[in-house]
Amino acid sequence: MAQKLFGTDGVRGRANSWPMTAEIALKLGAAAGRYFRRDTQEHRVVIGKDTRLSGYMIENALTAGFTSTGMNVFLLGPMPTPAIGYLTHGLRADVGVMISASHNPASDNGIKFFGPDGFKLSDEAEAGIEALMENGIKAAAPENIGRAKRFDDARGRYVEYAKTTFPSRRRLDGLRIVVDCANGAAYKTAPAVLWELGAEVIAIGVEPDGTNINRNCGSTHPDAAAKKVIETRADIGICLDGDADRVVLIDEKGHVADGDQIMGLIATRWAEQGRLAGNTLVATVMSNLGLERHLNGHGIDLKRTAVGDRHVVEAMRQGGHSLGGEQSGHIVMTDYATTGDGLIGALQFLACMVETGQNASQLARVFKPVPQKLINVRYEPDKAPLDADSVQEAIAKGEKALGKDGRLLIRKSGTEPLIRVMAEAVDPALLDRVLGDVVAAVERES
Template sequence: MARKYFGTDGVRGKVGESVITPDFVMRLGYAAGVTIVGREQLPRGERPAVLIGKDTRISGYMLEAALEAGLAAAGVDVLLAGPVPTPAVAYLTRALRLQAGVVISASHNPYYDNGIKFFSADGSKLPDAVEMEIEARVDQSMGCAESARLGKARRIDDAAGRYVEFCKSTFPNELDLRNLRIVLDCANGAAYHIAPSVFHELGAEVVSVGVEPNGLNINEGCGATSPEHLCSAVIANNADLGIALDGDGDRVMMVDARGELYDGDKLLYVIAAAQRDQGRLDGVVGTLMSNLGFEHAVARLGVPFARAKVGDRYVLETLQEKGWKLGGENSGHIICLDRHTTGDGIISALQVLAALQQTGRGLAEACADLVFYPQTLINVKLPAGFDWQAHKGIASAARDAEARLGSRGRVLLRPSGTEPLLRVMVEGQDGVEVDLLARQIADCIERATAG
């Protein structure tokens, strides 16, 4: 059955339009609450409880209140964590033995977007079946539990501190970050008051940027989606390295002392190589966007590799199917299941730092065996209802590019799971050829959508 509201990472859109309105979010909260109540077998008189966290967008205040009202109307207690990273909600939901967790965030998107995503009691993304059950209830009339069964709400004052300690616990006890100067870019997002404490308390000298959120500047020219800001800051501060998170703290990019950027593929390789040397790596999961050079480098490690659909939920599903612990995306989503149940930018950065200390290498040396094919990605806007898969001209342009590349590269067209975009990716040995073919396909799509 096709999804009406949920995408690859919850419900997302522009605030004030379509689904991201107070009315819809209240009904979504009610539908989720009814679903949770119907699925839980709790002791008599005990209500289910849900944690709500959010990032720093100004719309979070409005949507938090609407979500809280919907859940309370369904008879669900609400615990409010305030601004915390998405993976903090996953951790706290599990640690506090709650029935679900909810995050109000649009991740790496601009401030005027927002979204709602759910975690199950074990700290993982909700199964498709449960999301579909919630969807089926959203459009039904909203009810209200009798007064004696209405949910209550309270704030968790120590949510940030609990999560700081959890992050620190994932770093080896015998190691520390003393003698490291780290520039930390928190994207004016949910980790602004958490990530600096984690790295400082592990011994690093931390230069913090992107830690002055005002509700409107999340991801604006900073963070993992604009890493050039971090590259400049590392050099300007004579730092040993830099770490950039995105608005909700589940993505990470890193920069070395020379200002060179290391994306998710490279950081995943650093962790994978260290775990292989320690004899604790069964396999690695990437995505359809993972560079061919990454796949070949993992093969040289003698480690199995599998590709999942793009999206951290699909990486997680593949890891669970195969019984592996490590996977990720080049966008910076990295999942270390031996440390957390979901992707976590802070924890992933700590695993990279641990790997570098254990091997005595820097980022450049640790990635020396990686030889990436040039890869060009172009995002093309799609009008509502446009069926790009049925368009013969687009299919022909993609086939022509594949034929020209042959075994020297590949072409991938895929829709964004969160925005009205078609992503055109071309990869091959010749960078000039790759750019040309990607532009030709993108031009074809733009002509098709225009006329």
Template sequence: MRRYFGTDGVRGTVNQEPMSAEFSLVLGRAAGHVLTRHLGHKPHILIGKDTRLSGYMIESALCAGLTAQGMNVLLVGPVPTPAVAYLTRSLRADAGVMLSASHNPAGDNGIKFFAADGFKLPDEIELEIEHCIDHLPPLPPALEIGKAARVDDARGRYIEFLKSALPRGMRFDGLKVVIDCANGAAYDVAPRILRELGCEVVAMAASPDGFNINRDCGSTHPERMTQRVVECGADIGLALDGDADRLIACDARGQIVDGDRVIAILAEHAAAQGGLTGGAVVTTLMSNMGLERYLSGLGLAMHRAAVGDRYVLEMMRDTGCNMGGEQSGHMIMLDYNTTGDGLMTGLQLLLAMSEQGKALADMASDMPLFPQKLWNIVMPVRRDVMADDAVCLLVEQAEGRLGGNGRVNVRMSGTEPKLRIMVEAEDETLMLDVGESLVEAISARVC
């Protein structure tokens, strides 16, 4: 059983366990000990963060724990999560850490580890670190502690990496782009790279103050972006989340293009150029059945993984697919990066538009979407609800009512004490009736 690590690192409310300065220091010591033992040499670890006020406190505490245990630390400051994955590889670090709670409000924060190859730390290493937290080893001698140094050109390195994923000489002159930076980690790099590539840029939510990350902006609140696109006559709107690993887009009419349709557009474009491996894409249990049907019409398969980008990535590696993603806007393109990258996704959308000579509204425009709704039930504590036979029976009965023309998915959030219930069906009235009845029945059972 995991005590601290969820599906996406350690996460919580700041100044409450486990997201406190004290815990961060202990976690640094435990991680430093475990990683040093596995590597057999004095390792280097890279730390990046988003723009939350608490990032300074957690960075300092984690750095103190890591250096106390003998690790050398490279501090890269505010950068997107995918930049940490890339820079860990580029700077030849032995591991990387991102301090972020992604799309959560400013009062939350998180600590996510990457291995030297830029992929997330293996489960067994995370479990070793958890065990070590409760059984801290002795500190090394005084002259064997590590040191910390700042990397000043981290953002510039990441921008050049993003450009390297485009054809040589490719520019987007003439395209007007609204970019919503969520007052987060990409507040600087996102407008910069778009301008350098020739776009006319309208930047939004690009003035972080430590408190306003994700506040009424970004991929979870794209309404202002869509309005701005229409008002200024932009060709496309791009909304990132706080750590810029996910993207929600909109077309020139202000219509949302979610992760499922982005997958359809990019998969179709890559397949036409012979760049899609495995003959399929990987999505999650939340992806719309309309996407599955659309891809099937293109001769492409769709594999469904459990919800969470780490599970999408695992299935991609198992099936030989180089493209996968989530409805929420996480897109993983293994040809370029080892984790979800919102800016990379946005640039690939611009590339597809430019090479096809089409507006975003005209791409995958005939993809049908089944009516779908997600309900959240707040639980007193996180527990395995699907181990309850009575709950399983309720879900089975709900699926039976859909008659094979819809789906039901019930799961616990990987980071919060919430039960998420998704119902999807061709008939919206039936979908809502089945969903509301199921939520009521499960709530009475588990709350």
């Protein structure tokens, strides 16, 4: 293959176009099956998906590839991404697969892999799979071809596990909760967990038709949930994305709390309880400066990584940290999950409500965000704006002007020909001036 197959989070693209074709999925399944086969009597893979129409095509193609190399396939159906990590390890599978394009529209799809430990693959493993695809894959002998079957108990196992992450002897009785499942992978699991813990559940985004995932709903479009919270006088709204690894929350007044606010609350509570490993929160370079200041004021360190929950998890594992995530709503708690889990993150927030007796609006704004703006600049593929002297001069000048009261972050998108220019500053006027100068310099070289 001339192009690199794996991106920042598995393989992703427009359905029925490279690389999200049945042909590529079949080869990918065969290569992953050969790469992960261990010296055990039975080789197995678990495959989950969200609710996209193209999931059927990709699921069948992957199954063909895996079985061709002797892997037995357990088909789990629509399941949250974190559930696949949990079940890969719990079922002692060689590899787990989630078919999803997360918060993207239904026209896209993606393939994410989990290793036998339940964590997403390393760069080395992804490179090894791609090498097998390029160099040829040895098929299994006819008598060793794998089998495929539906695994009907998957949803129940994850529901029961998710409930165990809520404090023992605590209940959600008396709470009215709106949960927006984005017409995605958690459309059955999330309402079930909340109801079984005692809440009155008002579920929206639970009527998937294969084409409406993330459409005007879920964590990227929280207005629908905010409206429903006000309409029903709910105590809180929970907005998941298409594969339920992200969450944003709506307080009883209809205001949105992003991942930074949720992490800020959980980190502070866990530090007070002595359960924040290393007294450190791991977040990306996109997390607000206000979060960093809040944490430092409570004696908590903030460790920043590159954008992407995989980078967060890698830093957490290397440093032995228990809490991390992204502003977009990935909340990673390695005590409970191997990747971001929107539902379990929401349960930790609900636990704070139950234990403190405070309402959502009192808990959902633990710090005042520093004004932050992001502008995307499209560039011609044959150009390299960030290498231009004029752009580097504008960046240096902007960083000097911001000093300790702001931040400037410029990076290339990993999926599109875009330069992302993000700036933060306590002074909004300074923010606009610095951002405008850098964006103008990038545009001139694009």
